[in-house]
Amino acid sequence: MLGGTGLDCLRLLIAHYKNTDTRNPGINDETPLMVACRIAKPFAVEVLLAFGADVKVRDNTGSTALLKACLAQDRESIVLLLNSGASVDSENFAGHTPLSVVLSSSALTRLLLDHGAKARFRNLLTMLKYSDLASSQLVYNSLHPKPRNAAEIQRMFRATWESDPVNLGFVLDLDQDKFIIGDDRSVSRMLRYARSNPDSVLLLLERGAKCDDVATPGSGGAIYLSGSTGGQNTCALFEAVRLPDRKQRRAYMRLLLDYGANVNVILVEFSNDNATRVVNKTFFTPFRRAISDLVDREAVEMMLQSKSLQNWNDDLKISYAAKAIRIGSVKLLERLMALGAADVAKRRLVHSGLNYELGRLQQIILNNPRTFTEIDDNIEMLSFLNQNGANWSYRRDKSTSGPTNRELLHYTVSTAGSAYQQVPFKR
Numbered sequence: 001m002l003g004g005t006g007l008d009c010l011r012l013l014i015a016h017y018k019n020t021d022t023r024n025p026g027i028n029d030e031t032p033l034m035v036a037c038r039i040a041k042p043f044a045v046e047v048l049l050a051f052g053a054d055v056k057v058r059d060n061t062g063s064t065a066l067l068k069a070c071l072a073q074d075r076e077s078i079v080l081l082l083n084s085g086a087s088v089d090s091e092n093f094a095g096h097t098p099l100s101v102v103l104s105s106s107a108l109t110r111l112l113l114d115h116g117a118k119a120r121f122r123n124l125l126t127m128l129k130y131s132d133l134a135s136s137q138l139v140y141n142s143l144h145p146k147p148r149n150a151a152e153i154q155r156m157f158r159a160t161w162e163s164d165p166v167n168l169g170f171v172l173d174l175d176q177d178k179f180i181i182g183d184d185r186s187v188s189r190m191l192r193y194a195r196s197n198p199d200s201v202l203l204l205l206e207r208g209a210k211c212d213d214v215a216t217p218g219s220g221g222a223i224y225l226s227g228s229t230g231g232q233n234t235c236a237l238f239e240a241v242r243l244p245d246r247k248q249r250r251a252y253m254r255l256l257l258d259y260g261a262n263v264n265v266i267l268v269e270f271s272n273d274n275a276t277r278v279v280n281k282t283f284f285t286p287f288r289r290a291i292s293d294l295v296d297r298e299a300v301e302m303m304l305q306s307k308s309l310q311n312w313n314d315d316l317k318i319s320y321a322a323k324a325i326r327i328g329s330v331k332l333l334e335r336l337m338a339l340g341a342a343d344v345a346k347r348r349l350v351h352s353g354l355n356y357e358l359g360r361l362q363q364i365i366l367n368n369p370r371t372f373t374e375i376d377d378n379i380e381m382l383s384f385l386n387q388n389g390a391n392w393s394y395r396r397d398k399s400t401s402g403p404t405n406r407e408l409l410h411y412t413v414s415t416a417g418s419a420y421q422q423v424p425f426k427r
Helices: 004-017 032-038 042-050 065-071 075-083 106-114 121-130 133-142 150-159 165-174 186-192 198-206 236-241 246-258 286-290 297-304 314-326 330-348 350-365 372-387 405-414
Strands: 223-226 265-273 278-284
Touching: 032 042, 032 065, 032 075, 042 075, 065 075, 075 106, 106 133, 121 133, 121 150, 121 165, 133 165, 150 165, 165 198, 186 198, 186 236, 198 246, 236 246, 236 265, 236 286, 246 297, 278 286, 286 297, 286 314, 297 330, 314 330, 314 350, 330 372, 350 372, 350 405
Parallel strands: 223 265
Antiparallel strands: 265 278
16 A cells, blocks of 8 residues: 555655656556556545646546546545646547546536536436436436437436336436337337346336237237337237246246236237248247247246236137147146137147147157157147047048058057057057
């Protein structure tokens, strides 16, 4: 630590070498004054200033001693430099000013503003993202003119996505025209940003933000949004389901479902086939996404218990039941049928579902090495379909010469080898 002896040495060195602004080529061409500010040594700063150190010199990044003192949050050095004529608005090559780097201290923010620092809109965005409410308010009150239009309000909103929710509350209070709350995409945008704050999402919902758009008439409660799922047209619950972190995913899903999020929101992703010039459409819903791999069973269970699930049409019932068959989940298919998909599933899915399971069974047991668990899962699904009216006389290729389901099963099992001759399934 630089104490009395160190200061005496510093005075002797200055008296001998005379030049207080000598450069250190190893560290950005810094001067001794810059080094003292960077490591927060106000006594050394005072001595160097007394011997005539230049407060306006810049290093090779364009930074001044004042900028370095602000980065170090060193109030004493900042005051010494300001009183010695340092430029309060000096900007380095990266565009940083002293005001833009005093993020954690409203006292230093006030000090710079009192010494004439010019508040800019970008300073406000920085404070909203990284600092506390007091600093944000100080910078906002110093802005002339005040940000009012939709673009400025939206930029302020984005700056709060990972900061303290009180900063979001401040922005919402400023948003007199409801540019944020009135935008149906506000919650989904925040959720798409992985580092967003759950408390901020809750605040948005409490202030009246929507989980999704208004339902399309005649859609069975579904919502149709066009565009890519990675773009702007999406819904909050779908973004929550896509979150990679399981704990975060469940927390957001539980919050959104409590506020009435619709699990049947239909999103349509358009993709172009350049070779055929055909526009392909792929349909998604939050629930279909959740059951795609059943990695998070608790998340699926939350959606199964949601009242919005049963506000579905026949197409959605078919889609969900078909997905349950494809992933081989008898339990999920049973739940869906118990919730109201039974009639549609039996009428339209049993034949195709049976075909799918037989085809998958054939692929599994003819594959090396054979997986007993997969075989058991397939047999369980085949048994369930059989109990619910599967037609074993149905022909997959719809021709009179093609094998029936019964013939296909017999062939598959007979070619599987002795290990699978005694399959626990009654035809």
